[in-house]
Amino acid sequence: MNFKGFFLLLFSVISLNLMAQVPSDMSNVKASQISNAQLREFLNRAKSSGLSQAQLEAEFTRRGLPATEMEILRQRISDIESGIETADETTSVDSTGADGTNMRANTKRQVAKSNNRLLEIVEDINDKKPKIFGSELFANANLSFEPDLRMATPKNYTIGPDDELLLNIYGLNISQQTLKVTPEGTVNVKYAGVINVSGLTVDVLTTILKNRLTRYYPGLSSGQTKMQLTLGNIRSIRVILIGAIKRPGTYSLPSLVTLFNALYASGGPAENGSFRNIELIRNNQVIQTADLYDFLVRGNQLTNVRLEDNDVIRVPFATLLVTLTGQLNRSGIFELKADENLDKALEYAGGFKSYAFRGRLTGSRITGYERRIVDVSGDSLAYFKPHNGDEFVVDSVINRFQNRVQITGAVFKPGSYALENGMSLKQLISKAYGLREDVYNGRAIVVRKGLDLVKEYISVDLKAILNGRENGLTLFREDSIHVASIFDLRDTAIVTINGAVRKPGIFRFEEGLTLKSLIMKAEGFADDATGTGIEISRRKRDINVNAAGSDIVQIIKVNDTLDLSSSAADITLMPFDIVAVKENPFYQPQISVKVSGEVLSPSTYSLQSREERLSSLINRAGGLLYTANIAGAKLVRQKKDLADSADLKRLFRSLENDSTKSASAFEMKKATDVAIDLAYILKHPGSADDITLEEGDELIVPRINNTVSIGGEVFKPLDIMYEKGKSMDDYISAAGGNTPSGSKKRAFVIYANGSxxxxxxxxxxxxSYPKITPGASIFVPQKPKREGFDVGKAGIFISAITALITAATLITR
Structure with missing residues (x-):
């Protein structure tokens, strides 16, 4: 029975149950969900997939395939192979479902999707399968093993029919001849006549020609004339490749071809072909046995000999294949010779990785009727004889240390150390370069695992060790010692400085820390600081909790100068003091505003006072140009954060996460447009409309724009010239009118100044339509979408009306 086809079928069944992905639970898989045609197709796929039964069987066992369904599928496969097929249960008739859909069409679509999933699964498993070591040599398109046809003529090259020879004579005599070898193996040389060259090497023919031509070219004997015989066009030879090879057959190859060239042309040995005993047969005799591992492992090409016409290359089947995976430099399937042991296979695998477990290799072996586990100790690898089909896995090292102890806390070099025989706690402290000054010299804690793996905590007296009275307890493997610091047993004291300093924040408290030192730690006063009125908030430890209005902190005020020259700045701070440095109320940084557009001198200006108005700024900018669109002028003002509460932030985060709206719709703008009437402001400076300027304000005076823009739900959005007296309805009509989805009555106008x-x-x-001015934009929005009749809401409404009527009736009675 074809087990590969059976398991490949199960892959398709998985895909039929869940088209998007292969389910991890196969307990509900039904064998009736696949047709005979698909079953035959899967059997054919299985034959070419190369999947092993063990790999697929382990996968489906893990996913819980029911045994009853397996039996049904086995019977169906047996019927197909014997030529007995029953009618398909899934596609025999065109049935229609309760919803009116064609069930046969649905089944075909499911089968098509299952085929795609099947191919993906097969490819994924094939990618994870170990590869034959050496197979990549013939699968790599960048490593072609093509013969070098431009190489120098080999002296031992054997000449044959169809070769072309170039004869050059130079020196006292000059002559050039092209000699074409005839099918009979002869060449016709000027002065030397017809010579039979078939089977001769280039070196031998050179000697023959020199002897025959010496009488015509005397300089050849004295050396005054030279002769050179080289190959021109080379002939093709016929090579036959047979045996366990991917593409056996007869190949026509250049006469310079070698054994490796011919193997590459044929695709190399098959999956079950030998890489170690490739035979070169010439004249019915094996003249060379090639071992490709010599080249793959050592780069040795001694067996890469040149081929001759009618050579036969035979690749026998491999007889000893061993699979090695795991923590190796090269995982794969390796071929061994009869006299090689397991250590040779590890050598071909590139040896162990640094974290490989070398104490023992565990593998499996196929016997005549079942599998068995094989254990090989690390010291017997050189003597272990593997069998064909053995599979070994090299695991990682055990994640534990055989001689580790650890020490942490108040020692100069905490960390892990090697445990020596009989090492004491005193010796470990010495290895850690002793105890620090902040050590708590009371007791240390040793954490030890007992034989039952339960942790045991042992308290150790450090005073006896420090005084030299004893060495402390003897340490065991994986003991962990913690030496406490005095800082571990109390809160870390801090001080805080806020306000007008360059680096406000929290600093560690140190004994003798003064206010002047803390300000220097904060990198000094800020530019707007004042040295007077510095407040130090100090914790109180005698608060009267029963007295209303009692102070909870002590406030210390310090008056000093910015150069910290007063002795008041030398006040000593206490742990957890909070220092507040005040800002100078008479200090005010410059307020910058910007003017851009159609003014005489656009630039950034600093306000002369905090009450300077818009009209004053225009006068400082030299006034407006004649091209200025006064009605379109606007003021852009930076937003101020009025609130910074956590509730507001959570609100905006929830709006941004709303899938029904884009995140940009809720993005908080950093600036806003302030609509102004610049013409009125210039005529009435100092009025209420003459806005007082703030930091970051920008006045934008655009150029005169005599167009009106129409957009939104109109047939032809466009910009047209402004015409005085033309209404909003006229402009919408000029754009083709509103579309069926546009709401003309909700149309609005945006003026050039932002209003x-x-x-x-x-x-x-x-x-009443709004007035249209030059530079205005008309926008026609969409009609609001009407929701359908909501039965639930209508029911609630009717219930409420009924309750009101009942209440009114009762009140009336």
Whole structure:
């Protein structure tokens, strides 16, 4: 029975149950969910996939495939192989489901999707399978093993029919001849006549020609004339490759081809072919046995001999294949010779990785009827004889230390140390370069694991060790010692400085720390600081909790200068003091505002006073140009954070995470447009409309724009020239009118200065359209989407009305 086809079938069944991914639970898989046609296709795929039964069987056992379904599938496969097929249960008729869909069409779609999933699964398993060592040599397109046809003519090259020879004579005599070897193996040389060269080497033919031509070229004997015989075009030879090879057959190759060239042309040995005993047969005799491992491991090409016409290359089947995986430099399937042991296979695998467990190799072996486990100790690798099909896994080292003890805390070099025989705690402290000055010389804690792996805590008296009265307890493997510091047994004291210093923050308290030293730690006063009125908030330890209004802190005020020359700055601080350095109330940094656009001198200006207004800024900028669009002028003001509460931040985060709206819709703008009437401001400076400027304000005066923009839900959004007296309805009509989805009555206008206006109904009847000015933009929005009739809401509404009527009736009675 074809077990590969059976397990490949199960892959398709998995895909039919869950098309998006292979389920981890196969307990509900049904054998009836696949047709006979698909089953035959899967059997054919299994034959070419090369998947081992053990790999697939382990995978489906792990996923819980029911044994009953396996039996049904086995029976169906047996019927197909014997030529007995029953009608398909899944695709025999065109049935229609309860929802009106065609069930046969659905099944075909499911089968097509299962095929795609099947191919993905097979490819994934094939990628994880160990590869034959050496197979990549013939699968790498960048390593072609093509013969070098431009190499110097080999002296031992054997000449044959169709070769082309170049004969050059130079020196006192000059002559050039091209000699074509005839099918009979002869060449016709000027002065020397017809010579039979078939089977001769280039070196031998050179000697023959020199002897025959000496009488015509006397300089050849004296050396005054030279002769050179080289190959021109080379012939093709026929090489036959047979045996366990990927593409056996007869190949026509250049006569310079070698054994490796021919193997590469044929795709190399097959999966079960030998890489170690490749035979070169010439004239019915084996003249060379090639071992590709000599080249793969050592780069030795002694067996890469040149081929001759009618050579036969035979690749026998491999007889001893061993699989090595795990913590090796090269995992794969390795071929061994009969006299080689397991250590040779490890050598071909590149040896162990640094963290490989070398004490023992565990593997499996196939006997005549079952598998068995094989254990090989590390010291017997050189003597162990593996069998064909053995599989070994090299595991990682055990994650534990055989001689480690650890020490932490108040020692100069805490860490892990090697445990020596009979090492005491005193010796370990000495290895850690002794105890620090902050050591708590009372007791240390030793954590030790007992035989039952339960942790035991042992308290050790350090005073006796420090005084030399004893060496302390004897340490065991994996003991962990913690030497406490005096700082571990109390809070870490800090001081805080806030306000007008260059680096406010929290600093570690040190004995004798003064206010002047703390300010220097904070990198000195800030530019706006004042040395007077510095406050130190100190904790009180005598608070009267029963007295209302009693102080909870002690406030110490210090008056000093910015150069810290007063002795008041030498006040000694206490742990957890908080220092507040005040800002100078009479200090004010410059306030910068910007003017851009159609003014005489656009630039950034500093305000003369905190009450300077917009009209004063325009006068300082030289006034407006004649091209200025006064009606379109606007003021851009930086937003101030009015609140910084956690509730507001959570609100904005929730809005950003709302999948129904884009995140940008809730992005907080850093600036806002302030609509202004610049013409009125210039005529009435100092009025309420003449805005007082703030830090970061920017006045933008645009150029005169005589167009009106129409956008939104209109048939032809465009910009058209402004015409005085033209209404908003006229401009919308010029853009083709509103689309069916556009709401004309909700249209609005955005003016050049940032303000906006909408259509109004003063008396609730007639529409009043906003005035259109140059540079304005008209926008027609979409009609609001109407929700369908909500039965639930209607029910609630009717219930509420019924309750009101009932209540009114009772009150009336």
């Amino acid at each position: 906006a206006a909408k259509i109004k109904k003063p008396l609730g009847i007639f529409r």
